[in-house]
Amino acid sequence: MERTKRMLVVMLASFGIFALLTFLTFSSYGQTTNSLDNAEKALVGAWETELNGETNYFTFNEDNSLIVRSDVFSNSSANTNDKQVGEMSYKINASPTPNQITIYRANSVMKGVFRIDNSEKISLCLNMEDNDYQPTTFTDDYLTMTLYKVKEEDK
Numbered sequence: 802m803e804r805t806k807r808m809l810v811v812m813l814a815s816f817g818i819f820a821l822l823t824f825l826t827f828s829s830y831g832q833t834t835n836s837l838d839n840a841e842k843a844l845v846g847a848w849e850t851e852l853n854g855e856t857n858y859f860t861f862n863e864d865n866s867l868i869v870r871s872d873v874f875s876n877s878s879a880n881t882n883d884k885q886v887g888e889m890s891y892k893i894n895a896s897p898t899p900n901q902i903t904i905y906r907a908n909s910v911m912k913g914v915f916r917i918d919n920s921e922k923i924s925l926c927l928n929m930e931d932n933d934y935q936p937t938t939f940t941d942d943y944l945t946m947t948l949y950k951v952k953e954e955d956k
Contacts, residue, residue: 867888889904911927
């Protein structure tokens with residue numbers, strides 16, 4: 802009888818540990834997925850920033866394409882409103898803090914970090930060199946900028 806009680810206690814403890822580990826595994830998976838979804842949704846839209854006294858425009862699309870009107874970032878010779886237009890793509894990793902972003906241009910890759918400050922403002926720090934280094938913090942060693950949401954009436 803005593804042995805049966807011990808076996809029952811061990812089985813219940815094992816089941817409890819299994820249930821706890823299963824819960825923790827699936828709950829953190831959901832958070833990672835939700836974090837990625839939230840970060841991607843927050844980026845989608847039209848943004849602007851001032852660089853070298855010029856306004857530059859970034860449009861992050863749901864299909865992970867990125868359209869940039871800028872003399873600083875573009876990779877094509879298309880010209881719109883005296884700005885070079887670059888068609889790029891991007892990928893984000895929402896697991897680390899700050900979130901990571903990789904921007905793919907025609908012949909190069911830019912890696913950086915970003916932070917969603919609020920629905921109208923995003924901070925972005927990019928390694929403009931094509932050396933595969935992924936910044937992990939905001940630093941003046943790389944191009945750091947603040948993007949502001951373009952309002953409908955400003956388009």
